[in-house]
Every structure is written in C-alpha cells, then in structure tokens.
Amino acid sequence: MKRLFAAGWIATCDEAGTEHESGWLLVEDGVVAAVGGGAEPEADERVDLGGAVVTPGLVNTHHHLYQTLTRARAQESDLFAWLRELYPVWSRIDAEAEYAAARTGLAELALSGCTTVFDHHYVFPRGSTGLIEAEVQAAREIGVRIVASRGSMDLGVSDGGLPPDELVEDIDAVLADTQRLVAELHEQGPGARVQIAVAPCSPFSVTKKLMTESATLARQLGLTLHTHLAETVEEEAYCMELYGCTAVEYLTDLDWLGPDVWCAHCVHVSPDDIVDFAGSKTGVAHCPTSNLRLGAGIAPVREYLDAGVRVGLGVDGSASNERGDLLNEVKQALLLARGRGGPRAMTAREALQLGTRGSASVLGRDDIGSLEPGKRADFAVWRTDGLELGGTDDLVAGLVFTAPHRVDRLVVEGEDVVRGGALVHADEDEIASAHRAQARRFAR
Numbered sequence: 001m002k003r004l005f006a007a008g009w010i011a012t013c014d015e016a017g018t019e020h021e022s023g024w025l026l027v028e029d030g031v032v033a034a035v036g037g038g039a040e041p042e043a044d045e046r047v048d049l050g051g052a053v054v055t056p057g058l059v060n061t062h063h064h065l066y067q068t069l070t071r072a073r074a075q076e077s078d079l080f081a082w083l084r085e086l087y088p089v090w091s092r093i094d095a096e097a098e099y100a101a102a103r104t105g106l107a108e109l110a111l112s113g114c115t116t117v118f119d120h121h122y123v124f125p126r127g128s129t130g131l132i133e134a135e136v137q138a139a140r141e142i143g144v145r146i147v148a149s150r151g152s153m154d155l156g157v158s159d160g161g162l163p164p165d166e167l168v169e170d171i172d173a174v175l176a177d178t179q180r181l182v183a184e185l186h187e188q189g190p191g192a193r194v195q196i197a198v199a200p201c202s203p204f205s206v207t208k209k210l211m212t213e214s215a216t217l218a219r220q221l222g223l224t225l226h227t228h229l230a231e232t233v234e235e236e237a238y239c240m241e242l243y244g245c246t247a248v249e250y251l252t253d254l255d256w257l258g259p260d261v262w263c264a265h266c267v268h269v270s271p272d273d274i275v276d277f278a279g280s281k282t283g284v285a286h287c288p289t290s291n292l293r294l295g296a297g298i299a300p301v302r303e304y305l306d307a308g309v310r311v312g313l314g315v316d317g318s319a320s321n322e323r324g325d326l327l328n329e330v331k332q333a334l335l336l337a338r339g340r341g342g343p344r345a346m347t348a349r350e351a352l353q354l355g356t357r358g359s360a361s362v363l364g365r366d367d368i369g370s371l372e373p374g375k376r377a378d379f380a381v382w383r384t385d386g387l388e389l390g391g392t393d394d395l396v397a398g399l400v401f402t403a404p405h406r407v408d409r410l411v412v413e414g415e416d417v418v419r420g421g422a423l424v425h426a427d428e429d430e431i432a433s434a435h436r437a438q439a440r441r442f443a444r
C-alpha cells in the first residue's frame, strides 16, 4: 500500500538540508519510498497536506518520564538540593504510578511532534518490579518508539553519595536485571520500536565499580551507554573532592567515552573536553530548558557543533523542565545558543537538525531522524494556517521561531499516532485524569 502525502513543505533534514516547498512524501510498508517536489508519483491513497510543513519525527535523547508525578517542587533549588528534596518522594514509585506518568509524558511528547523517546529511569525502590515494563507498555499503546534504559544508583549517602541509602541497589542485581530486560524487550536493527540502554545515573550516585561494569556489560551486549555528566558547578566540586578530577576526566579515566556513549547536559566542560568528545565520537544530550530551570548554566553547543561532536536534544525530566514539549526544546536551544553567542550562533534550521538527525545520531540510530528513501516513515505534520504562523513566508524557520505548536499529524512507521491534533490510540483526557489520581499519592 503506497500512501502519498502531497502539497506540503517537506523539510527532509538530510545532510544537505534539502527542502521541497511544494513537495510530497511517498510511504510504503512503513518506510519512506521517495520524497520530492513537482510531479506527484502514483499511489493507492493521496493525503492533501494543504500547505502544512512536514519534518522528520523529533527524537528525544534524555528524559525521566516518572517525574511528571512531581512537578513544580523545590522551585528555587540547585540540582543537589532539588534531588535531596525529591529522592524521598520518588522512593514511593511503583509500576502503576510509572505507567500513569509514562503515558502522560509520552502523550505530551507525541503531541509536540516526537516519534522516538529515550527514557533514563534510575529509581528502583527496594521490592519494586515492572517499572521499565510499564513505560514500554505505555509507549506501545500510544504508538511511539522508546529506548528505555535500565538506570542505576549504588552510591548512597552513607558511602559519600547523594541519594538516600534506601534508593541504592546492589551491583549484581542491577546487572542481572539489565540482562533480563534485554532478553525480554530489546529489539535490534532498522525500525526497532523498543530498545534497552545501560545508564548508571551520575558520578555522584554511582560507584566506580558499577560505572565500569555497566560499560563492560553494554559493550558485551552491543547496547548504548548513557549517563548524566558535568551538569552543575556543584557536581564539578563534588567530583574534584571525591575523585580528584573533573567529571569528564573521570569518565575518560574509566574508558567510558566512545561512539556508543552519549551524556546528558555536558555544561561545565573545557575546550580540551570538547576535543575529547569529538575524538572519541561521544554524543551530547543538550537539555536547554532544564539547565535554565535549575540555573545549571549554558552548554557550549556552538563549540560542540564546530568541533564535530554529535549533539541531540532532550526535554529532561518533567520535574525540571517542567513540560515535555520537544519542539519547544528546539526553540529553546536556538534562543540559548543566541543568548550565549549572538544572533548568528545558531540558525532555526540548525536547531531543527539538532532535534531530528542530531538526536537520532546521538541514540545510534541511522534509520530515523531524516526523510530520505529507505528511512522509517516517522514524521510530523504541522499546520501553517493558524494564528501563530500568519505573516510567515519561511514556514520552516517560522515553525521554530513561533514554537511551541501542537502537531496536527504524527506518523510512526507509516501509521498515524496523532491525527487532527489528537492521539489516535489513547484518550488524552483519560490519561490526564488517571495521572492526577496517581500523582495525588506523591503530593507534598
């Protein structure tokens, strides 16, 4: 069955940045069969886009879906104080709450044009089960792709770490559970809908032994590897005191950096660190709103891009963003780069590339992130006839400058996930009310 999406402005986000202002996209068997402008090819069904903009589905490279349960807490705190207030609240999480939170976070992301979500879950209270399975189920129901990580913390406060002792786990249990989840859930190859990544939480909540053994396991199993890194000045001071070096030096010493690795934030880095990221092909998940919300600082994204570092975007957890709107994060990345480096520091199209092909590359995925023949048919359709884009001739730049927008249609593997601005496979109001019922259990 061939479906033709015609009469739209197609921003392919391929390497050359090709756009077709009066373009079409031909989809067959869940894959992009062809894309172009001018004469339309034959198809079984023709969908008229009415001048809408089509972009690749956005790809989120850092999140903590469970945090939708605890928004607007610790409102004036830095990262460490914010975590200390929230860890005890999060210690009550169970599969039911995780499912409700994941449905909310994934629905928000889908409605903002996101087709693939990475989630970094690292809170596993003693005795809890089914947390990762719950978020994978939510992603399957809503229809988006998920890369779920089996995160971990094993450095409790009594050993000099930040998290309370009741939230840290035993190394062997972490590694065994990771292997179990990989065996049960991980898909390989193009079009994978569910993948598992290995993601010890951060240098201040994980021992050197668990960092090292996590990397060994990930590389044995061919999984990607992720952690938080160099987010705040407090983290830098902590690493200096505990390890006698910066966070990036610490990861380098552990032989962690590499093409299979991406790190969240990477705000407090030196020019040499940027060279090391480029040389080792380590990726960066840039989370602009979260960095602003926690007053963490501004990541040197222009320098990363100029050095050839892979950079993608993340909304980060919903307790530090507080939204899960990825198109808005594209705009935030643009504004933050300009606030730091002036009006030529980043173009609107570069920002869009970060959230699409950049993010896909960070996740190690070459089957998504751009609209080219052979790539999966994951894309977002944005209406251009509403109030916000009136007066805009350059609709692609306008989409970014005037964000956020609710996506009109979202397609994953050729199938509609959002149509007419509404979820196809789930009820937004039901998700919101079920989430509120769960969130009450975490109230202050």
Ligand SMILES: [Zn+2]
Pocket (backbone or CB within 6 Å): 062, 063, 064, 120, 228, 264, 316, 317
């Ligand atoms: Zn995070």
